[in-house]
Amino acid sequence: MAQLSADRVDADRPSALLLMNARAFGDLFDPDRLSRLHGLVALGDPVRLDDLRGPDAVARLASTEILVTGWGSPVLGPDVLAAAPGLRAVIHTGGSVKQHVSPAFWDRGILVTSAADANAIPVAEFTLATILLEGKRVASYVEGYRRHREVGGVWRDAIPSAVNFGGTVGIIGLSRVGRRVAELLRPFGLEVLVADPHARHADASAVGARLVELDSMLAASDIVSIHAPELPDTRHLLDARRIALLRPHAVLINTARGSLVDTEALIRRCRLGTLRAILDVTDPEPLPADSVLFDTPGIVLSPHIAGAMHAETGRLADSALDEIERLCRGLPPVHRVEGESLGIIA
Known part of the structure; x- marks a missing residue:
């Protein structure tokens, strides 16, 4: 202008x-x-x-x-x-x-x-990058290569299959960021599901996604990304019951607010070795230096960097x-x- x-x-x-x-x-x-x-x-x-x-x-x-x-x-x-x-x-x-x-x-x-619309852009880009890297299981291959120092080997057999073609991504919340993430996923061979009680089927279709109930989305998705607001009724939206619905070797990404996830239930599930969680936000935030989240296998922490910087x-x-x-x-x-x-x- x-x-x-x-x-x-x-x-x-x-x-x-x-x-x-x-x-x-x-x-x-x-x-x-x-x-x-x-x-x-x-x-x-x-x-x-x-x-x-x-x-x-x-x-x-x-x-x-x-x-x-x-x-x-x-x-x-x-x-x-x-x-x-x-x-x-x-x-x-x-x-x-x-x-x-x-x-x-x-x-x-x-x-x-x-400037929420402007700030949604880097959050969505961070989320897209994370989805693609996690869908490829990049971190597991990088760590396996570092430990075993060989390109082939039986260590690769323990890594879950990549899901970047034909996999399913679930988006919790058709917010500014949620909509942009869905749109950014259009070029890739992924099914995108959305769970949002305030969205219409047409809203999801407009960004290349399909609107479903939250529990169904959790059970069907390989990767789940949270983009819902922090409200009294969204506290622990992902509680122990819903975290248990996530399929084996699923990945949970949270760039929204830490309070949307029951941290203790998340830790218990990740300790089983059947879930990865990429957390750019936590509850509380910032974390105390002695938080068990820093040392919980399967949990990856970034210091609230998804937004504009x-x-x-x-x-x-x-x-x-x-x-x-x-x-x-x-x-x-x-x-x-x-x-x-x-x-x-x-």
């Missing part, structure tokens, strides 16, 4: 304040993107805060019209609304806003947007900058977060 003209920018740039930690700011706003931001809004000094306590922060809020939030943002509660009478919008550079924006903002009619965060910044520009031009937002959706989104 083209930038605002110089005349318009100089005449009436809205005042804005960035709320995020230093690392997020450094990743999101390279010189070009920071220059674009300065062209769209009036930023005070300092440009960024990660703590709203104290008289200086309160003074900044008093004249702020747009809050640009990101990782490390303080929680925005009714006290922030009271201190910012001219606030018009909260533009979030991350995915979920539920943990740091109070429902009071929607009650007062404040526009809230997020480093250069990938440019997509998030661009999404936020585009929303700010639309707001300045009086155009409707593209990525508005509706208050009534808070009960079903991540």
Whole structure:
């Protein structure tokens, strides 16, 4: 989208304040993107805060019209609304806003947007890569080769068959990420099943998948990937009974939230040697250093890296900058977060 003209920018740039930690700011706003931001809004000094306590922060809020939030943002509660009478919008550079924006903002009619669509891209790419590598049983072959130092040999016979042609992938949650994963899987010779109580058969068909009940999907899938939101009724969605439904040598991938899986039940199943779990998220998170998950056979941990990081965060910044520009031009937002959706989104 083209930038605002110089005349318009100089005449009436809205005042804005960035709320995020230093690392997020450094990743999101390279010189070009920071220059674009300065062209769209009036930023005070300092440009960024990660703590709203104290008289200086309160003074900044008093004249702020747009809050640009990101990782490390303080929680925005009714006290922030009271201190910012001219606030018009909260533009979030991350995915979920539920943990740091109070429902009071929607009650007062404040526009809230997020970059969840942009953040879905790297999560889906991470998931696709994991599905293909796990479907090929790459980790088992790499470890066997390292241990036995021979290309052939009977050690290969113990590795389960690859499933990258004719196998079945189950997706829990036809969310932004779930839909994108299904679409990315289209070129491959895999059947894709989806379980989501809020989805229609047509929704699944549109991304090349088939909608089924969760239990049926778990029993039929070689690889299961979780993309459902963290809600009270999704806590331990995969409990001991459902984990037991997973077929021998299945792979479970979780890039959503750790609370969706009963960790103790997962550990018990993985210790049997009949399930692999690739966990980019855990419960709790972060894990204590002495967590048994680090040493449980069959469990692979990554430190919450599926989402945007480093250069990938440019997509998030661009999404936020585009929303700010639309707001300045009086155009409707593209990525508005509706208050009534808070009960079903991540």
